[in-house]
Amino acid sequence: MSVMAQLKKNLRTLNHRVREVVAYWLPDGLYRKVLPDEEETDGNQSATRSYHCTHCGKLLEVSAKAFSVNCRHCNQRVSLEDYYIDTHHAITNIETSGHVAVTESGHVRAKICVEDLHIEGHLFGNVTAQGKVSVSSNGYIIGNVSARKLEVQDGAKLHGYFTIGREAPDKPVKEANSVRSKKPS
Amino acid sequence: MSEETNSDYPTIIGPDANFKGELNFEKSVRVLGGFEGQIATKGKLEVASGANVQADVEAGNIAVEGDIKGNLAAQDLIELKETAKIHGDIRCGRLVVTDGASFVGHCHVGNGSVEKESTDA
Numbered sequence: 689m690s691v692m693a694q695l696k697k698n699l700r701t702l703n704h705r706v707r708e709v710v711a712y713w714l715p716d717g718l719y720r721k722v723l724p725d726e727e728e729t730d731g732n733q734s735a736t737r738s739y740h741c742t743h744c745g746k747l748l749e750v751s752a753k754a755f756s757v758n759c760r761h762c763n764q765r766v767s768l769e770d771y772y773i774d775t776h777h778a779i780t781n782i783e784t785s786g787h788v789a790v791t792e793s794g795h796v797r798a799k800i801c802v803e804d805l806h807i808e809g810h811l812f813g814n815v816t817a818q819g820k821v822s823v824s825s826n827g828y829i830i831g832n833v834s835a836r837k838l839e840v841q842d843g844a845k846l847h848g849y850f851t852i853g854r855e856a857p858d859k860p861v862k863e864a865n866s867v868r869s870k871k872p873s
Numbered sequence: 874m875s876e877e878t879n880s881d882y883p884t885i886i887g888p889d890a891n892f893k894g895e896l897n898f899e900k901s902v903r904v905l906g907g908f909e910g911q912i913a914t915k916g917k918l919e920v921a922s923g924a925n926v927q928a929d930v931e932a933g934n935i936a937v938e939g940d941i942k943g944n945l946a947a948q949d950l951i952e953l954k955e956t957a958k959i960h961g962d963i964r965c966g967r968l969v970v971t972d973g974a975s976f977v978g979h980c981h982v983g984n985g986s987v988e989k990e991s992t993d994a
Contacts, residue, residue, distance in 0.1 A: 820972065840970040842950075845983035853958070853975025 739785035740818040741766050742801050748785070773809075785818075792826055805835075807844075814848075888923065904939070915948070922956045935965075937974075944978075 735752040744762040756767045770786040778797040782788060787804045790796050794809035804819040807827035815821060817835035825843030838852040882903040886892055891907035901917040908926045912918060917934040920926050924939035931946045937957040945951060947965040955973030962979040970976070 837972050838970050838974065838976065839972045840968050840982075842967050842969050844968065846968065846980045847982070848980060849978070850980045851977050852970075853977075 737768075739766070739768055740803060742783050742785055745818065790827075882919065886924075920957075922954075929961075 736749050737752045739748045739750060739757075740746065741748055741759040741762060741764070743759060743764040743766070746759070746761045748757060748759060748761075748766065750757045750768065754768055756765060756769070758764070759766050767784040768786050769784050771782060771784065771788045772791065773788070773794040773796055774791040775793065776795045781799045781801070782796075783801045785803050787806070788800060788802045789806040790809045790811055792808045796810065797812045799813045799815075800811070801816045803817065805815060805817050805821045806824070807822070807829060808824045809826070810828045812830045814831045815829070815833045815835065817833075819835070820837040820839060821833055821835040822839040823829060823841065823844040823846065825841045827841075827844045829845070830847045832849040832851075833846075834851040836853070838850065840846065882901045884898055884900075884902045886902065886904045886906050886908060888905040890905075892909070894910045896902065896908070896910065896912045896914075898914045899916055901919070902912075902914070903919045903921060904924045904926055905921045906924060908924070908928055910928050912926075912928050912930045912932065914932045916932065917936070918930060918932045919936045920939045920941060922938040926939065927942045929943045929945075930941070933948050934950045934952075935945055935947045936952040936954070937945075937959065938954040939956070940958045942960045944962045945959070945964070949965070950967045950969065951963060951965040953959065953968075953970045953974040953976060955971045957971075957974040957976070959974075959976045960978060962981075963976070964981045966982075966984060968980070968982040
């Protein structure tokens, strides 16, 4: 690799790290990454990502920069944000087609409906993940979990009913969704 | 089969064997074939890929690569490899799940989970 190529690579890595750090804080200790992964947007403005709708479970192709989208199958609003939770966070349903990470200092009491979930802290509530749930050695989950894939590291603590693999439902479990008002008949 | 494997697992239920009943042992057993009944041990149970076990298992350590229908209780570690398929409840001190494993059932992992089961019973 030439020196110039190496420099470019280092700059890309540094730039990526800076973008990861730049984030704006939301109430309740949540914050969202400003930009998606650099590789997907760099030099390609029309980059897209695949998400599963949190309501009907069907696949959606949307811009990598989108924060939310209307599902073209069920016409429901779908959040695409990633959440990093590192404080106490309770009495809220988290419903997104993005990723949720609970850091070691994070303590969550919520029903979670998500694409991928990573737990290093404490989680009390039911989880429905279209993708993977990973629990690190300090992770603690009390609640029912339904996911395509599960990865548990030695030392994690789990209590609940788990449905992992192909048996996991295509559609998100109704309980894991937030309560929605019905249309008046 | 190598001598090393034989020393690790003094008892092996081969791929063409189907065992029905109650199995008690001290050290380790490797199941390659079919098993139906109950397994109780302080040692290690390994269910190899392709094996089919329908049993309630109590063991020191359990490693699963095949299919199990039944409840698993381990004093220490349960390891689910990527080809593992479990239908049943799990109780253990430590759990390691490799990406790809399939599991449906109640899960109690952490210190005191196995002791709690014995007091419940």
